[in-house]
Amino acid sequence: xxxxxxxxKVSRRLGIAISPKAEKYLERRPTPPGMHGKxxxxxxxxxxxRQLLEKQRLRFQYNVSERQLRNYYAKATRKTGNPADILLQxxxxxxxxxxxxxxxxxxxxxxxxxxxxxxxxxxxxxxxVPSFSCRENDVIRVREKSRQIDAIGYALQSASFPPxxxxxxxxxxxxxxxxxxxxDIPVICEISLVVEFYSR
Numbered sequence: 001x002x003x004x005x006x007x008x009k010v011s012r013r014l015g016i017a018i019s020p021k022a023e024k025y026l027e028r029r030p031t032p033p034g035m036h037g038k039x040x041x042x043x044x045x046x047x048x049x050r051q052l053l054e055k056q057r058l059r060f061q062y063n064v065s066e067r068q069l070r071n072y073y074a075k076a077t078r079k080t081g082n083p084a085d086i087l088l089q090x091x092x093x094x095x096x097x098x099x100x101x102x103x104x105x106x107x108x109x110x111x112x113x114x115x116x117x118x119x120x121x122x123x124x125x126x127x128x129v130p131s132f133s134c135r136e137n138d139v140i141r142v143r144e145k146s147r148q149i150d151a152i153g154y155a156l157q158s159a160s161f162p163p164x165x166x167x168x169x170x171x172x173x174x175x176x177x178x179x180x181x182x183x184d185i186p187v188i189c190e191i192s193l194v195v196e197f198y199s200r
Contacts, residue, residue, distance in 0.1 A: 019107040051197035096130035102174035103159025119146035141173035
């Protein structure tokens with residue numbers, strides 16, 4: 001389910017910004033939320049606590065529900081290869097993540113909204129399912145009638161693009177050149193701890 005709660009509070013709890021606005025809050029108040037955030041002594045974290053933190057970081061950066069993330073992990077373990085890399089690649093190839101990486105949105109939440117409202121097309125066909133899985137050589141494009149949306153142009157001005165995407169900023173389109181390598185994916189998370197969490 002799409003998270004609609006206070007993003008700054010979650011960002012402070014996780015120690016990472018899940019939206020551009022949350023970055024400003026983290027700069028001013030990097031401590032955990034709550035009235036004792038500043039004075040609270042840092043506790044020694046258990047192995048389970050570290051695994052849980054990394055799992056939550058991954059989940060909120062892709063804005064997926066617990067059930068969705070668990071299903072992605074189950075699918076990753078059924079494929080040949082490193083489950084950690086496969087899990088990360090599967091999440092990164094979601095359409096809403098591709099829209100974010102292409103610079104059409106400033107946050108994963110805005111990217112999900114663009115997809116859900118029908119502003120994005122894949123290979124010339126409108127797709128309004130955020131979890132749609134993109135494949136190699138797929139072309140993700142902002143629909144012609146949606147290119148006047150100010151938020152998209154604003155997002156593109158400050159965007160930086162990963163090596164697995166070929167982005168045409170003027171044409172508002174992006175091509176997935178290859179399946180992303182785990183090292184190239186801009187996510188703050190120790191993915192191996194997420195695998196440990198689900199393999200308990």
